[in-house]
Amino acid sequence: MGVIARVDDYLTRFLDHQHLPPNLDAAIRYSLLGGGKRVRPALAWFSAIACGGCGEASLPAGSAIEMVHAFSLIHDDLPAMDDDDMRRGRPTLHRHTNEAMAILAGDAMLSLAYEAVLTHPEPAIALHLCQELGLGTRRMIEGQVYDTLGGMPGSLSEIECVELIHRNKTGALLRASCRMGAISAGASEAALDAITRYSEAIGLQFQIIDDLLDVEGCSQALGKATGKDQAAGKKTYPGVLGVDQSKLLANQLGKAAGDALGELQAMSLGDTTHLRAMGEMLTNRSA
């Protein structure tokens, strides 16, 4: 069974144990198990392996982050936020059910995410995972606030604003994915430091490529509407730096990620090739 199937299986069994009201349960499964590339749980899984642990140990963390990611998409799609009708090629949750359910299902998923990390069998690790999940989630929400409601320090340049938004909005949860996978495997401080630098580089790279796809991509490949960033006047890398400079920066970040993995590999803890492959997959993502 591949990582995606393992994560879906874990999430399914986790939800089976919760005995939620059937309409809430259905709403959560619709959003959580309706496809998705499971990038974050895969990063957690392969970070655990790269730090000398087994992928299995990362499942509470990876599943929790996937729940936080899915909750954030549900709330982002709401009419008062991005007002999106489609997500992953299907109606968004508030279109499939209603706005009240989308608000409450998102709230429940955020709370369930903490319950999921607490299932890690090592208490000290469970506690550390909770702290990382809290920080990642909160920074993601801060990024969303900066992106949609402003409030950035007036002293920042335009490109610093874009970076601040993206490091929080997308980067914080990707960073948490890698760190929580490593923590799940009991990683040393040195290994966690290398994983963190890798995650910060690919996090920013991921968002730059997402911005580029929004400019260049087609909605069929993304499963959602494109060109919306520009239409909404949102600050993006290609909007500030231009397409070519943005591609160059994405490649530089890919190299920085590779360097961090090289350091980790030199520690001879575990196999880093999967993380390297994920970095390349993110770089080569295109419509």
Next chain:
Amino acid sequence: MGVIARVDDYLTRFLDHQHLPPNLDAAIRYSLLGGGKRVRPALAWFSAIACGGCGEASLPAGSAIEMVHAFSLIHDDLPAMDDDDMRRGRPTLHRHTNEAMAILAGDAMLSLAYEAVLTHPEPAIALHLCQELGLGTRRMIEGQVYDTLGGMPGSLSEIECVELIHRNKTGALLRASCRMGAISAGASEAALDAITRYSEAIGLQFQIIDDLLDVEGCSQALGKATGKDQAAGKKTYPGVLGVDQSKLLANQLGKAAGDALGELQAMSLGDTTHLRAMGEMLTNRSA
């Protein structure tokens, strides 16, 4: 300094340390520090004392529950939910700011609540508090789903439905307040069991009286609109049992709460008089 001032001081210092985006910070402070009786942190404080601990130890737990309570009110007030304009005698957050901010500030407060309980200095207690916060929050959301979106088992009678809603929607967080206060103080299983029975009794009593106030009260005393439950066709105790039977049930629950406190007092751990006074305060609450 009384309990309310201690909680407000703790929440203020906690927020000072987060360095949130200024607009998000202002929205959270508006909702969290804009009055409120601090019933839940007070229950946590006095539960810690009743179990032989000091009230101080309950502050991470009590503050976390207050954040969860405030987050739930913000989301409940949204147009897609109860669509309320006033709360505690002031405009609701989405009226004071906008809907996107109300959604995101609520999300941030839920996440910050977990960060708050994790500040408890004893790791084993911090972990236990996280579990209780997760369960309480999730059950509260389930209650909200039952109340506004249905999904209750078809086999339940009308009064069983009302009880299921209220035990979750209001009761779960009041139960968590007492249990988390007791856990913060390192309570024994026996003490925790008595506190739990007390909390479940006053939780249901609290909601029955809230239902009665909605029928009998005036909006000035509550700081929010009244008569809305009936207008919205919501299931309430006076609606199903009538006013007199509801008052009788509230009094019976007050007696059950007193009995549980009597058992706790017999353990000679700490002073239970404050919890007894809170129970009486809830019973005598009126417009």
